[in-house]
Amino acid sequence: MRSPVEIGKTAKPVHTFEQDKLAFPNAPERNFSLVENQEKMKASLAKVRSELGNYYPLIIDGKEIKTEKEIKSVNPARPSEIVGRTASASQKEAQMAIDAAKKAFPAWRDTPPEKRAEYFLKAADLLEQERDEHAALQVYEVGKNWREADADVCETIDYLRYYAQEMIRLGKPKRLGPVAGETNDYFYQPKGIAVIIPPWNFPMAICAGMTTAALVAGNAAIVKPASQSPIIAYKFVDLLRRVGIPNGVVNFLPGPGSEIGDFIVTSPDVHMIAFTGSREIGCRIYRLAAEVQPGQNHLKKVIAEMGGKNAIIVDSDADLDEAVLGTIQSAFGYQGQKCSACSRVIVMESCYDTFLSRLTEAARSLRIGMPEDPGNFMGPVIDANAKKTILGYIETGKKEARLVLERDVSHLGDGYFIGPTIFAEVPPAATIAQEEIFGPVLAVMKAKNLDEALEIALGTSYALTGGIFSRSPANIARVREEFRIGNLYINRKITGAVVARQPFGGFKMSGIGSKAGGPDYLLQFMDPRTVTENTLRRGFAPEED
Incomplete structure (x- = not known):
């Protein structure tokens, strides 16, 4: 192991002013302390509420298709309130979507x-003009508070612009290897038909990110949304229709x-699957996609983001004020329903008791309630199954560790509410310290030193996000090198990755594929080609451009 002195000398990336000129302009989030922005959001909430219960069809080859069966999307804060109803596809409609994408692909590829x-x-x-309405829909359909909903829409805008700009960059062939009498061109072509399976927790941003990447790279796509957030996904696909995207390119x-899940994944006409969701489903997709089906003449590409068991180290x-704030935001923002959320905080013995006391009181003060009230920090979890699962983990935690905080939320009615829950003295091998809970449950763990803290932090099957709060340059440098995860954050919260600034994604059982919102992401949706030409003519080599 290298000494702290050696690690402290580790070279950091060199910043250049040229990078500032090329910086991607992210969409700014709303400042809801301004009355003007508050009024816009209130008006949008009222407008969306007036549209609750509407019906949304399938979209296949540009045509709206109704089905006998329906999916009902409900407000997790008021489960009796139907946000909307969508058509529900069978294998018949799924095959229609595959056929439509197959038909549309050649012309779109050659665009x-x-x-x-x-x-x-x-x-x-267009989305920037309508952003408040899309954010308001998220408040109702997935229980996000104002800031979380607005941030999701901003991320969507960023994905649309960033991947468009990236494709313009990548779409230019590269001339390689200057050799007299020969040209060598390197360029990309799309794979074919992409199946997009987004999650409900970032219902527009991740749906838009994966779909935009597939489409702008020249693939045709089939979007199969999460059953908890189909209306938000419909609105995104409809946005693309309204700007004139050709029929059949997106379905x-x-x-x-x-x-229909296994049916579309195993179709011999599908070339790739982009998935974000649970480890169980992601591994199933990976296995199914690896099997070559009759009539299939290609190997399928799978991009899968499957979660994490993320840790913050408190040196x-x-x-401690910053550490408590960052942990609260990371663990309980959007009710802990983020793959990047902090579910473990590993604290040095010397400050453990003080940190735990401050953390507990801060969590006790959080406002929980209806997400349309901008004063509430926490709202409901997504559905009854999620609530049952999270409560089951809390009961397990009571047998494995010391419960220090469990908030009573019974006064909030029949919504799927769970308050922030904190356990202390959690053993590293405990269930609540190893398995992804995807809810507002935090395990506080004690470490003697940084060696033990890193051992605990890395002691799971995931490698997505993590962080450290420290004033020690040597310790920070060591963590930069040894805390091997996809996204490491230093002296800040570990959630809220921003497109082009913090490309997002992990490895181990956190998933497979390059980082979303980064310069390598679009490459996964294309195949590279090389064309070599002998340019000698009658014994001479013409000048090249």
């Missing part, structure tokens, strides 16, 4: 990258995974 990018830049501009296919010299 110049700059022309494809224009659709998504226009969609970003909207809500339906039960048990009926003995940390600013």
Whole structure:
């Protein structure tokens, strides 16, 4: 092991002013302390409420298709309130969507990258005009508070613009290897048909990110949304239709995974699957996609983001005020329903008791209630199954560790509410310290030193996000090198990755694929080609451009 002195000398990336000129302009989040922005959001909430209960069809080859079966999307804060109803696809409609994508693909593939990018830049501009309505829908359909909902829409705008700009960059062939009498061109072509399976927790941003990447790269896509958030996904697909994207290029296919999930994943006409969700489903998709089906003449690409068991380390010299704030935001923001959320905090013995006391009181003060009230920090978890699962983990935690906080939320009615829950003295091998809970449950763990803290932090099957609060340059440098995870955050919260600034994704059982919102992401949706030409003519080599 290298000494702290050696680690402290580790070279950091060099910053250049040229990077500032090329910085991607992220969409700014709303400042809801301004009365003007509050009024816009209130008006949008009222407008969306007036539309609750509407019906949304499938979209296949540009046509709206109704089905006998329906998916009912409910407000998790008021389960009796139906946000909307969507058509529910069977294998018949799923095959129609595959056929439509297959038919649309050749012309879309051959559309110049700059022309494809224009659709998504226009969609970003349109979404920016309508952003408050889309955020308001998230408040009702998935229980996000104002800030979380607005941030999701901003991330969507960023994905649309960033991937459009990236495709313009990648769409230009590269001339390689200057050799007299020969040219060598390197360029990309799309894979074919992409199946997009987004989650409900970032119902527009991740849906848009995966779909935009597939489409702008020249693939045709089938979007199968999460059953908890199909209306938000419909609104995104409809946004693309409104800016004129050709029929069949993107198809909207809500339906039960048990009926159409395996069917579309195993179709011999599908070339790739982009998935974000549970480890169980992600591994199943990976296995099914690996099997070559009759009539299939390609190997399928799978991009899968499958969660984490993320840890924050609190060093003995940390600013505890900042550490408490960062942990609260990371563990309980959006009720802990983020793959990047902090579910473990590993604290040095010397400051453990003080940190735990401050953390507990801070969590006790959090406001919980209806997400349309901007004063509430926490709202409901997504559905009854999630609530049951989380409560089961809490009961397990009571047998494994010391419960220090459990909030009573019974006064909030029949919504799927769970308050912030904190356990102390949690053993590293405990169930609540190893398994992803996906809810507002935090395990506080004690470490003698940084060696033990890193051992605990890395002692799970995941490697997605993590962080450290420390004032020690040597310890920070060591953590940068040894805390091997996808996204490491130092002296700040570990959630809220921003497109182009913090490309997001992990490894181990956190998933497979390059980082979303980064310069490598689009490459996964394309195949590279090399064309070599002998340019000698009658014994001479012409000048090359």
